[in-house]
Amino acid sequence: MSASTTQKIDPNRLTLWERHYPGHDMISTRTFGFWLYMLTDAMVYAALFASLGVLSHAVNLAGGPPPSAIINPVYAYGETITLFLSVLAYGYSMVALKSGSRGGVVGGMFVSMLLGVVFLAIAATDMGHLFAQGVVPETSGFLSIFFTILIYHALHIVVGVVWMLVMIAQIARDGFSANVVYRLINLRLFWHFQAVIWVFVFTFVYLQGMVA
Amino acid sequence: MLVHLQGPWNPLLGRLTLQQIPYENPILLGTFIFAAILGVIVLGATTRYGKWGYVWREWLTTVDHKKIGVMYCLVGLVMLFRGFIDALMIRTQQAIAIGPNSPGALGAVHGYLTPFHVGQIYTAHGLIMVVFAATPLLVGIMNIIVPLQIGARDMAYPYLNALGLWLTTAGGALVMLSLFVGNFAHGGWYGFVPYFELPYSPGVGVDYWMWAFQLSVLGTTMGSINLIATIVKMRAPGMTWMRMPIFTWASLSTNLIALTSFPVLMVALGLLGMDRYLGTHFYTAGMGGNLMLYNDLFWIWGHPEVYFLILPAFGMMSEIIPTFSEKTLFGYATMVIASFAIGGVSWGVWLHHFFTMAAAPNVNSFYSITTMLVGIPTGVKVFNWIFTMYRGRVRYELPMLWALLALFLLLVGGMTGMMNAFASNDYMWHNGLFVVAHFHMMVLLIAASVFGAVEYWFPKVFGFKLEQKWGKWFFWFMVLGTGWVFVPMFFLGMAGMTRRLDYIPYTQWAPYLHITLVGMAFYVVAVLFFVAHLYVSLRDREKNRVGADAWGTSRNLEWMTHSPVPAYNFAFIPHVNARDEWAWRKENGIAELHAGDYEDIHMPKNTGIPLFLGLLSMGLAFALVWRIWWLALLCLVLMVALIIIRSFDRDTDTTIPAREVERVERAARDGSSGSVPPAGVLGDAVIATSTVRSGSGGIGGNTTSPRPSWAPRNR
Ligand code: HEM
Numbered sequence A: 001m002s003a004s005t006t007q008k009i010d011p012n013r014l015t016l017w018e019r020h021y022p023g024h025d026m027i028s029t030r031t032f033g034f035w036l037y038m039l040t041d042a043m044v045y046a047a048l049f050a051s052l053g054v055l056s057h058a059v060n061l062a063g064g065p066p067p068s069a070i071i072n073p074v075y076a077y078g079e080t081i082t083l084f085l086s087v088l089a090y091g092y093s094m095v096a097l098k099s100g101s102r103g104g105v106v107g108g109m110f111v112s113m114l115l116g117v118v119f120l121a122i123a124a125t126d127m128g129h130l131f132a133q134g135v136v137p138e139t140s141g142f143l144s145i146f147f148t149i150l151i152y153h154a155l156h157i158v159v160g161v162v163w164m165l166v167m168i169a170q171i172a173r174d175g176f177s178a179n180v181v182y183r184l185i186n187l188r189l190f191w192h193f194q195a196v197i198w199v200f201v202f203t204f205v206y207l208q209g210m211v212a
Numbered sequence B: 001m002l003v004h005l006q007g008p009w010n011p012l013l014g015r016l017t018l019q020q021i022p023y024e025n026p027i028l029l030g031t032f033i034f035a036a037i038l039g040v041i042v043l044g045a046t047t048r049y050g051k052w053g054y055v056w057r058e059w060l061t062t063v064d065h066k067k068i069g070v071m072y073c074l075v076g077l078v079m080l081f082r083g084f085i086d087a088l089m090i091r092t093q094q095a096i097a098i099g100p101n102s103p104g105a106l107g108a109v110h111g112y113l114t115p116f117h118v119g120q121i122y123t124a125h126g127l128i129m130v131v132f133a134a135t136p137l138l139v140g141i142m143n144i145i146v147p148l149q150i151g152a153r154d155m156a157y158p159y160l161n162a163l164g165l166w167l168t169t170a171g172g173a174l175v176m177l178s179l180f181v182g183n184f185a186h187g188g189w190y191g192f193v194p195y196f197e198l199p200y201s202p203g204v205g206v207d208y209w210m211w212a213f214q215l216s217v218l219g220t221t222m223g224s225i226n227l228i229a230t231i232v233k234m235r236a237p238g239m240t241w242m243r244m245p246i247f248t249w250a251s252l253s254t255n256l257i258a259l260t261s262f263p264v265l266m267v268a269l270g271l272l273g274m275d276r277y278l279g280t281h282f283y284t285a286g287m288g289g290n291l292m293l294y295n296d297l298f299w300i301w302g303h304p305e306v307y308f309l310i311l312p313a314f315g316m317m318s319e320i321i322p323t324f325s326e327k328t329l330f331g332y333a334t335m336v337i338a339s340f341a342i343g344g345v346s347w348g349v350w351l352h353h354f355f356t357m358a359a360a361p362n363v364n365s366f367y368s369i370t371t372m373l374v375g376i377p378t379g380v381k382v383f384n385w386i387f388t389m390y391r392g393r394v395r396y397e398l399p400m401l402w403a404l405l406a407l408f409l410l411l412v413g414g415m416t417g418m419m420n421a422f423a424s425n426d427y428m429w430h431n432g433l434f435v436v437a438h439f440h441m442m443v444l445l446i447a448a449s450v451f452g453a454v455e456y457w458f459p460k461v462f463g464f465k466l467e468q469k470w471g472k473w474f475f476w477f478m479v480l481g482t483g484w485v486f487v488p489m490f491f492l493g494m495a496g497m498t499r500r501l502d503y504i505p506y507t508q509w510a511p512y513l514h515i516t517l518v519g520m521a522f523y524v525v526a527v528l529f530f531v532a533h534l535y536v537s538l539r540d541r542e543k544n545r546v547g548a549d550a551w552g553t554s555r556n557l558e559w560m561t562h563s564p565v566p567a568y569n570f571a572f573i574p575h576v577n578a579r580d581e582w583a584w585r586k587e588n589g590i591a592e593l594h595a596g597d598y599e600d601i602h603m604p605k606n607t608g609i610p611l612f613l614g615l616l617s618m619g620l621a622f623a624l625v626w627r628i629w630w631l632a633l634l635c636l637v638l639m640v641a642l643i644i645i646r647s648f649d650r651d652t653d654t655t656i657p658a659r660e661v662e663r664v665e666r667a668a669r670d671g672s673s674g675s676v677p678p679a680g681v682l683g684d685a686v687i688a689t690s691t692v693r694s695g696s697g698g699i700g701g702n703t704t705s706p707r708p709s710w711a712p713r714n715r
């Protein structure tokens, strides 16, 4: 671009090099990358939900039970409540981060983690019952995707719980260093994201399954 | 939940037995001996010259984006060679096994390769060329150039960058390993269901294919996150969106494609994996599986993937053509829009890969039309390049030759792509050689741009230009090979020859198949010229040393620092005032590289953890292929443990002291000012070059610097 042909440049008035350049904001760079990661994971879920749509035809039941016969609304309700309470607790933990209270952050996170474990326990009971009745992923194409989505989501919860454990240890050791803070923020994104995804799971897997 | 396997299995070694080592196959045995000798030579030489420390410190543990990029390119080149040998075998087999009377050898009835072996070869060829040759080469070049072009000192996440490299490498290594342990898939690089399901492909081949693919998915997705974050977050002050170099724009658009499409492939392959390992029924023929689901998921990735490959190539052309036309790029804004239009449209065309698979006519028409829409932005790009050259001062140096070849191939490939896009046409030649020739035009376009980009940016990374003589021989033999191999293929496709044949029943096709073999001979010679090109360049490197601005007429930020680029890229972060900043500075006579008053520079520290994670991921994949559960679990646990341990590491950064920066800058300046008269002295000579060329198309005006390049100037 030759802006220069029309415009006279005074070299002494120009900034050509940055002195004492502070670099880029580490925390915002890290969280931005985490958003990108979540976009990829959202795509994974999108593909899985699309597969659910494809495999929800009567043909795909292959003689196995339809969703309405296996979905237990009580468990689904319990999972929803625990997961959302867990996210709420994590939210309080982040409020405590603003005031720099270590106890508040660790406390909120601990509650959040416990609720995550409760969520997993409920999910395990639910699936355990189904498995015990012989309702397993191998039964039909529909059940394959049904369990895959539930288990994939539950795996994220496992990761989140482990991550919280790690963060509690890191807060105890380092306090709120830049590294710890960006990880706490990313973990918040991660945890909220799981709740958002749960809304989709609930809608597409449970509600739609009950209706269909 | 685990499936029942055919054949033996034991807890210690899984399915692995001695019979799985194909030592009785002379071709594989020869390959093994070749690889072993090469390995011994390389490892031996490293030991003999005491270079292990160097290799470990400078390469294996590095987080420097330039070195990671170079390693990506090396992986890409090695895999390109492997893919080329595969191609050679397919073409020779098809030149021999024509008609019932054709001879057979080495256990094959016709030709010298059994159908099972041919199947593995074309599958490996496709997979390797797409995800282990083209992708690493492109990602490697983006890795090197993008941070330089936006005036950054590194990528946004250097550690993740190294991890992406080692995961991709692990995938490539797994494909190589399948040569000597077990076998590879033999049903085509994109797989078919239910053919790739366990009952029909009970061997380990499909598992190798699947896990190698998955590793590359992980590596590429991480790379795309990194490049996008780098471009969005790390641009130098003053570099607004519309000042961004066009290659950076292309990288952004291409990585957005990767970011959104690779996860879908992960699902496509992951569900296949569940079918094969856990006995689910996603793609099975009965039990409520859906065969089309795989095709859709795969090609929802597959088509964006081809644009993921081509957009960086377009970006490279858009850098090379202005430099060697000595003009600014024509239609910058339209180029940006076109890149994103291509990226966007690429999401809505996947069905054209299976027009013949029972979609309703209106569905086919829809995808037919969307496919043709891609031609519009692509056409815009072609015209922009042509107008860039129009009335420019075109210099036919090697990078430019490659870019022009790429342009030509784009025309041929694009036109034939349009022909494929008519569903009615495609019904006639789907899965035929016409399609194969079409996409090879496209893929060779990518190869041509990559070679052009390597020629173009090589001096930036290594400090000397590649010589031109052998390089031109290489170029022209590549041109010859491409013509002789692929023009007959278009004809064969029209004549009805289908792809992936191990035996050709029609002797009428023989002349064409023999002509393609001549083309392969040209390619072989080209490879030899390439080796000579590299060898002579390395030998004569002192003669070809260059300064910061190797070509004299280049336009972007990457030419504003020394060649080779110091570890910290820029001693001072540049402040960007214009689009084509470097050309702008040269035009205005302010092209000195800054010196004096250096500051400490903060950089990430080397770490071996990405390498170990890569090795473990390879172990994990290997264990899963052979179903050695204890090993898989061990690798997985170790990976998780390593990641957690690394997160506790507080000592991840280091500072390059100002004194060291000064020493490096001084050495770069003095080193290049000595031996080479023209275009050698940093800053000064660059300005001299642009003075000589003043009055030409792009860079004009008075461009003499009043002060020596290194005089400290405080702005
Ligand atoms: C003008 C743009 C293009 C159009 C209209 C187009 C059209 C098509 C169509 C319709 C097919 C399917 C033919 C069949 O299987 O029967 C196809 C296949 C293919 N195209 Fe293109 N294409 C275009 C650009 C590209 C580019 C840029 C690339 C690569 C960088 C590419 C690579 C491929 C590959 C790899 C296949 C075949 C994959 C396989 O079957 O193994 N195409 N193209």
Ligand SMILES: [Cu+2]
Pocket (backbone or CB within 6 Å): B302, B303, B306, B349, B350, B352, B353
């Ligand atoms: Cu396509």
